[in-house]
Amino acid sequence: MGELINGRELADKMQSELKVEVNELAKSGIKPGLVVILVGDNPASKTYVKNKNIAAGKIGIHSKIEHVAETINEAELLTLIGKYNKDDQFHGILVQLPLPKHIDEEKILLAIDPEKDVDGFHPMNLGRLFINEPTMIPCTPYGIMKMFEAYDVDLEGKNAVVIGRSNIVGKPMSQLLLMENATVTIAHSKTKNLEAVAKEADILVVAIGRGHFVTKEFVKPGAVVIDVGMNHDENGKLIGDVKFDEVSELASYITPVPKGVGPMTITMLMYQTVQAAKKQK
Amino acid sequence: MGELINGRELADKMQSELKVEVNELAKSGIKPGLVVILVGDNPASKTYVKNKNIAAGKIGIHSKIEHVAETINEAELLTLIGKYNKDDQFHGILVQLPLPKHIDEEKILLAIDPEKDVDGFHPMNLGRLFINEPTMIPCTPYGIMKMFEAYDVDLEGKNAVVIGRSNIVGKPMSQLLLMENATVTIAHSKTKNLEAVAKEADILVVAIGRGHFVTKEFVKPGAVVIDVGMNHDENGKLIGDVKFDEVSELASYITPVPKGVGPMTITMLMYQTVQAAKKQK
Numbered sequence: 001m002g003e004l005i006n007g008r009e010l011a012d013k014m015q016s017e018l019k020v021e022v023n024e025l026a027k028s029g030i031k032p033g034l035v036v037i038l039v040g041d042n043p044a045s046k047t048y049v050k051n052k053n054i055a056a057g058k059i060g061i062h063s064k065i066e067h068v069a070e071t072i073n074e075a076e077l078l079t080l081i082g083k084y085n086k087d088d089q090f091h092g093i094l095v096q097l098p099l100p101k102h103i104d105e106e107k108i109l110l111a112i113d114p115e116k117d118v119d120g121f122h123p124m125n126l127g128r129l130f131i132n133e134p135t136m137i138p139c140t141p142y143g144i145m146k147m148f149e150a151y152d153v154d155l156e157g158k159n160a161v162v163i164g165r166s167n168i169v170g171k172p173m174s175q176l177l178l179m180e181n182a183t184v185t186i187a188h189s190k191t192k193n194l195e196a197v198a199k200e201a202d203i204l205v206v207a208i209g210r211g212h213f214v215t216k217e218f219v220k221p222g223a224v225v226i227d228v229g230m231n232h233d234e235n236g237k238l239i240g241d242v243k244f245d246e247v248s249e250l251a252s253y254i255t256p257v258p259k260g261v262g263p264m265t266i267t268m269l270m271y272q273t274v275q276a277a278k279k280q281k
Numbered sequence: 282m283g284e285l286i287n288g289r290e291l292a293d294k295m296q297s298e299l300k301v302e303v304n305e306l307a308k309s310g311i312k313p314g315l316v317v318i319l320v321g322d323n324p325a326s327k328t329y330v331k332n333k334n335i336a337a338g339k340i341g342i343h344s345k346i347e348h349v350a351e352t353i354n355e356a357e358l359l360t361l362i363g364k365y366n367k368d369d370q371f372h373g374i375l376v377q378l379p380l381p382k383h384i385d386e387e388k389i390l391l392a393i394d395p396e397k398d399v400d401g402f403h404p405m406n407l408g409r410l411f412i413n414e415p416t417m418i419p420c421t422p423y424g425i426m427k428m429f430e431a432y433d434v435d436l437e438g439k440n441a442v443v444i445g446r447s448n449i450v451g452k453p454m455s456q457l458l459l460m461e462n463a464t465v466t467i468a469h470s471k472t473k474n475l476e477a478v479a480k481e482a483d484i485l486v487v488a489i490g491r492g493h494f495v496t497k498e499f500v501k502p503g504a505v506v507i508d509v510g511m512n513h514d515e516n517g518k519l520i521g522d523v524k525f526d527e528v529s530e531l532a533s534y535i536t537p538v539p540k541g542v543g544p545m546t547i548t549m550l551m552y553q554t555v556q557a558a559k560k561q562k
Contacts, residue, residue, distance in 0.1 A: 106414065127408025131448040133387065157473045165459055167412040174467075178446055181471040183478060186455075190462040192438045197464060 002225070002251035003151075007143075010150050011263035015059055018270055022060040025277065032277035033062040034092040034118065034269075035084050039077065039103070040070030045096045052094070055266045061273055062089065074103050078111050085113040091280050092118035092273035115280060118272040121168060129175055136272055141173035143264025144205065144226055145180075151253055153224050155180040159200050163187045163214070163241075164207035169228055173205055194218070206241040216246040225251040228261050283506070283532035284432075288424075291431050292544035296340055299551055303341040306558065313558035314343040315373040315399065315550075316365050320358065320384070321351030326377045333375070336547045342554055343370065355384050359392050366394040372561050373399035373554035396561060399553040402449060410456055417553055422454035424545025425486065425507055426461075432534055434505050436461040440481050444468045444495070444522075445488035450509055454486055475499070487522040497527040506532040509542050 022032060034056055038049045049065055056063035066080065077099075084093045093116045099105050109117075114124045120136040128135035148155060160182040164170040174184045187197050189208070198204055198218040204225045206214050211231035219225060229241030240257030248254045255261055303313060315337055319330045330346055337344035347361065358380075365374045374397045380386050390398075395405045401417040409416035429436060441463040445451040455465045468478050470489070479485055479499040485506050487495050492512035500506060510522030521538030529535045536542055 106412075123408030123412060123414065124405050125408070126411050127404030127406070130407050130411050130452060131404060133404065157471050159473075171411060171456075171459075175452075178452075178467055178469075181469075183466065183468050183472040185464065185466040186459055187464050188459075188462075190438050191464040192440075 002248050002254045004248075005147050005151055005226075005253050005255045005260065007147065007255055007261055007264045008259040010147060011143075011267040014146070014267050015055065015270065018267075018274055019059045021274060025274070026060075028281075030277055030281050031062050031089075032092070032274045033064070033090040034094065034273045035064045035066055035087075035090045037066045037068070037077075037080065037084075037093070037095045039068055039072060039096070039099055042098070045098075049096050052266055052269060055270055056273070059270050059274075061270060064090070070100050072103075074107065077103060077108060081108065081111045085111075085116065088280070090116070091277040092116055092269075094119050094269070116276060118269055118276055119168075120172070120272070126167070126172065129172055132179055136276075137176070137268075138168045138172045139265045139268035139272070140169050140207075140228060140261060141176050142272075143268045144173065144228075144261060145176050146264060146268070147226070147255070147261075148180075148203075148224075153203070153253060155182045155203065158182045158202040159185070160203040160205070161185045161187055161198055161201035162205045162207070163191075163194070163198060164205075164209070164228070166207065169207040170205075173207070177203070177205075208241050210241060211239045212241070212243040214242040214247065216243070216250055219247050219250045221250045222252045223250070224253040225255070226261065227255050227257050229257060230262065283529050283535045285529075286428050286432055286507075286534050286536045286541065288428065288536055288542055288545045289540040291428060292424075292548040295427070295545075295548045296336065296551065299340045299548075299555055302555060306555070307341075309562075311558055311562050312343050312370075313373075313555045314345070314371040315375065315554045316345045316347055316368075316371045318358075318361065318365075318374070318376045319346055319348045320353060320377070320380055323379070326379075330377050333547060333550060336551055337554070340551050340555075342551060345371070351381050353384075355388065358384060358389060362389065362392045366392075366397065369561070371397070372557040373397055373550075375400050375550070397557060399550055399557055400449075401453070401553070407448070407453065410453055413460055417557075418457070418549075419449045419453045420546045420549035420553070421450050421488075421509060421542060422457050423553075424549045425454065425509075425542060426457050427545060427549070428507070428536070428542075429461075429484075429505075434484070434534060436463045436484065439463045439483040440466070441484040441486070442466045442468055442479055442482035443486045443488070444472075444475070444479060445486075445490070445509070447488065450488040451486075454488070458484070458486075489522050491522060492520045493522070493524040495523040495528065497524070497531055500528050500531045502531050503533045504531070505534045506536070507542065508536050508538050510538060511543065 120138040125136045160177040207228035227240035227242040401419040441458040488509035508521035508523040
């Protein structure tokens with residue numbers, strides 16, 4: 001039975017440390033601020049935004065939810081972002097995705113000042129990450145790297161396989177693993193013999209978005225397994241991309257869902273907001 | 282014996298096509314222009330710059346070599362780039378690397394207008410590439426993609442292994458292969474069992490910078506082998522990273538050195554200069 005990587009516990013620890021840091025910063029007159037822009041009434045988006053707001057509040061980050069109607073047009077949304085780019089109360093700006101179809105997501109992300117892009121989705125920040133320059137980093141893969149660090153998972157020279165190639169998880173994850181000298185394979189829905197490819201992994205990160213997709217046949221005994229999935233089963237229960245019960249028998253370390261990667265994502269958002277506040281001061 | 286991928290021939294064909302296009306553009310008053318900024322007197326850099334100038338001339342691209350002394354300081358070089366950013370005679374700006382140690386390369390690349398960055402090295406363009414947005418693409422991997430296309434090499438679902446993780450070859454190469462639905466592994470100097478990893482490749486791109494490093498033990502029979510290396514042996518002869526004589530016995534397709542990847546790199550630079558001119562018009 002593999003050891004559990006407890007994302008909830010690590011997130012709580014990091015958030016406590018951030019709270020101390022925010023208290024310290026207050027003494028020098030720095031109050032980190034985060035504005036979350038929510039367009040429309042997607043229930044999942046509302047939940048995510050609410051959770052970010054709660055986390056910020058606990059840490060002492062000044063946070064604001066800017067909730068605008070689904071009918072806002074692109075120009076109005078760009079104007080709103082422009083306003084927050086100039087507002088020095090807010091060091092981080094996050095636009096909750098997805099946006100309504102009449103708005104070009106790429107254009108919106110480009111409009112955010114890269115220095116305030118605490119989500120790490122701006123092409124300039126992704127480009128800087130790609131060339132190993134210090135930058136804002138997408139929060140989910142960044143949180144996973146913090147897990148490896150906390151659990152002393154050695155990455156150098158290891159075979160890492162990332163299943164999934166999204167711009168915000170799979171690709172930046174691969175780059176972060178590469179920076180730690182892992183040999184990195186990016187696999188995806190078009191990969192032939194996905195089982196065999198995954199089974200070569202010492203480190204397996206699964207972000208394919210299909211509930212219980214990764215079974216024990218995909219996993220080499222002793223592998224470290226990270227489950228980024230957030231799916232709902234037929235009963236509405238939150239499940240990961242990994243069939244935890246059987247894979248945990250084989251893995252050396254494994255993250256659960258929930259209480260695995262999820263809490264770390266929010267934590268890294270807070271972490272980068274605090275970093276941004278320090279840098280912008 | 283594998284079929285030769287003749288980079289020289291393909292480059293000549295593409296350059297002829299570009300010449301026709303440049304002639305056509307002239308009728309609408311468009312004259313693509315490229316300025317190459319050369320700092321100091323590094324002999325290799327001088328050769329590269331001269332070759333770029335010759336290629337541009339043949340195609341009918343207006344090209345200029347701006348040769349400045351090694352002693353130029355960063356501020357002066359930034360001013361020079363600023364001048365060409367504004368000069369609408371030049372649609373492409375290329376700063377020949379490496380730069381002298383007293384100049385911050387990253388800062389210089391950032392100063393080039395991304396629209397004129399025909400080398401594809403600007404972090405904004407690398408970021409756009411990373412998220413599959415249309416952009417300028419580093420010329421060496423872009424040229425390799427054109428080779429695959431010209432020789433009908435199917436990439437979908439194939440195991441591609443890239444040896445080398447530089448910002449201008451290995452990493453963008455991986456991203457381009459991924460965009461064509463290959464399963465991509467990035468291997469490098471810290472990879473364990475590099476031979477075994479390479480031997481899994483249907484498509485093997487070698488950009489490790491060590492002469493004759495890849496022997497037949499690294500290659501699966503039938504693999505497509507692309508050699509990005511430009512090394513000199515003890516007699517000063519130009520050799521690739523791949524031991525061509527023995528690997529060509531196993532490969533289904535293979536690029537030689539010279540007359541393989543090299544001519545395609547220059548060609549893609551010209552191609553992107555023409556594209557930039559059309560776009561900036």
